Structure formats: structure tokens, C-alpha cells
Amino acid sequence: MVFAGIGGPITSQATFQAGRTLPIQLELGSRPSGPVFQNGYPKVQAVDCATHDPVGPEAPADVQASVGGNGRLQLLWRTNAGWAGTCRSLILRFGLAGWTGADAVFTLRFV
Numbered sequence: 001m002v003f004a005g006i007g008g009p010i011t012s013q014a015t016f017q018a019g020r021t022l023p024i025q026l027e028l029g030s031r032p033s034g035p036v037f038q039n040g041y042p043k044v045q046a047v048d049c050a051t052h053d054p055v056g057p058e059a060p061a062d063v064q065a066s067v068g069g070n071g072r073l074q075l076l077w078r079t080n081a082g083w084a085g086t087c088r089s090l091i092l093r094f095g096l097a098g099w100t101g102a103d104a105v106f107t108l109r110f111v
Contacts, residue, residue: 018110019081032096049087
């Protein structure tokens with residue numbers, strides 16, 4: 001998956017306070033049509049911090065998303081305070097025209 005740009009604190013750090021809302025900006029290059037995500041996505045999954053292998057089932061992620069006319073996808077990912085001491089992957093599966101079947105996964109450590 002290639003974005004024209006990625007913004008937010010995930011570009012400069014990999015460890016975050018559990019329970020924080022994380023802003024993520026993804027530059028799609030233009031304003032594609034269709035639903036932002038496929039049904040049931042985004043999801044979150046606990047992963048091993050060293051290997052990033054899944055250690056639990058996928059679950060619905062608490063994410064608000066909007067796409068601006070300039071093709072910038074703004075995400076607000078609400079994390080859970082109970083995630084302290086774990087790593088989680090945010091899994092995005094796009095439903096936008098031309099992006100179906102494309103996944104983006106962001107893995108972060110929570111303290």
C-alpha cells in the first residue's frame with residue numbers, strides 16, 4: 001500500500017499512552033468514491049511486540065474517519081487504557097473505488 005503521505009504522531013514515535021486518541025492522516029492522492037472501509041473494518045488486534053504475530057482475535061476498532069475533497073483521510077483511533085503493556089495493530093481494509101483488497105496495518109506499543 002502506497003500513500004502520497006502519512007501524518008500524525010505515528011510517524012515520529014512507536015510507543016503511546018494507552019487510552020489516548022491517536023490522529024492519523026493518510027494522503028490518498030485524490031478523492032476516491034465509495035465507502036472508506038470494507039464492512040467490518042477497521043479492526044484492532046493484539047500482537048506480540050517482538051514479532052508482531054497475532055496473540056488474540058481481531059475486534060472492531062473505535063475509529064472515526066472522514067475523507068476531504070483533497071483526498072486526505074483523517075482518522076481518530078480511540079485506544080483502550082487496558083492496552084498498557086501490550087502492542088496492537090490497527091487494520092484498515094479499504095472499500096474505496098480502486099482500493100478494494102488493499103490493507104494498511106499500523107502496529108504500536110502502548111504503555
